[in-house]
Amino acid sequence: MGYILSIETTTSVCSVALAHNGLLLSLREVNSKNSHAEVLNGFIVDVLAESNVRLQDLNAIAVSEGPGSYTGLRIGVSTAKGLCYSLDIPLIAVRTLYSLAQHTKSMVMSHLNEKENILFCPMIDARRMEAYTAHFNFHLDEIRKVESEVIDQNTYHALLNAHSIVFSGDGCEKFKALYEKNPNAHFFPEILASAIGMIALAEEKLNTEDFVDLAYFEPFYFKSFLAGLPKVKGLR
Structure with missing residues (x-):
């Protein structure tokens, strides 16, 4: 039981929810491709301020583990890990x-x-x-x-x-x-990935201490990420 900050960045939706004992306190989300790096930290600040909760009050961070966008997953997981390291609290991984x-x-x-x-x-x-x-x-x-x-x-x-x-x-x-x-x-199709859907499972995992290893946890990309490959005429 406690405060959990949930982060969902696997799709074009960037979503952050703050919950206490499994109940939603505050939510920020936007459906805008490639905006995650710009808005994520601000959303975290907003949900905490709206609920009058400090970072130091958090008991765990939950992150959506994928599959989904490589870039979105990387942003969400790196942010979640950074918070867990700095606050010395556990990381919870939730299947997207x-x-x-x-x-x-x-x-x-x-x-x-x-x-x-x-x-x-x-x-x-x-x-x-x-x-x-x-x-x-x-x-x-x-x-x-x-x-x-x-x-x-x-x-x-x-x-x-x-x-x-x-x-x-x-x-x-x-x-x-x-x-x-x-x-x-x-x-x-209007029901999209959201941190709201993470709350119940994150609370359950907090109560059972089902955490992932901060040092070794990686997102579930499902497919290998290929970047910068040259296009060859006649090949797809």
């Missing part, structure tokens, strides 16, 4: 797709029927017709682990015959046209 599934469930469950038969399919945009995704049942048990999936009209055909699927996140918008006529497909 799990927190997005949790956030989605809290936002949409009152609008859906047959709740036990629902699957949550949070999606984070990867590239082209590809997304990072995992599947969670109604109780948020992970029933399919994180994959980088190329999605076409056949990918979810069989699964949609057996389940109602709730798609959310910035990765689902580009697939919406493939399945939106299926009555079992429910799309919520």
Whole structure:
């Protein structure tokens, strides 16, 4: 139990939440690509000031571990680590797709029927017709682990015959046209990765002292980051 600062920077959303004993005190977030380095520190200052909490009062820092944007993950994790080192407090890593599934469930469950038969399919945009995704049942048990999936009209055909699927996140918008006529497909592209979805799991991990090693923790990039490769005519 205590104060936890949660940082979410895996997508175009930069989100910071301050919670106490699992209850949200203050939130700052913006959906603006490539703005994380500019706004993150200011958001941290803002949520603390709004709640009249000092940095020294924090009991832990939680960070969204990925998968997602290489640059966003690097900014979020380096900031979280720096705070933990300077304050001598533990670091909590939260699975990004799990927190997005949790956030989605809290936002949409009152609008859906047959709740036990629902699957949550949070999606984070990867590239082209590809997304990072995992599947969670109604109780948020992970029933399919994180994959980088190329999605076409056949990918979810069989699964949609057996389940109602709730798609959310910035990765689902580009697939919406493939399945939106299926009555079992429910799309919520407006529900994005947010520090709000991290609060419950971060509190649970604080209470069980489920921390990561500050010295060795690295984000879950899923794919290797390739930068500065020259483009060769005729190759993609």
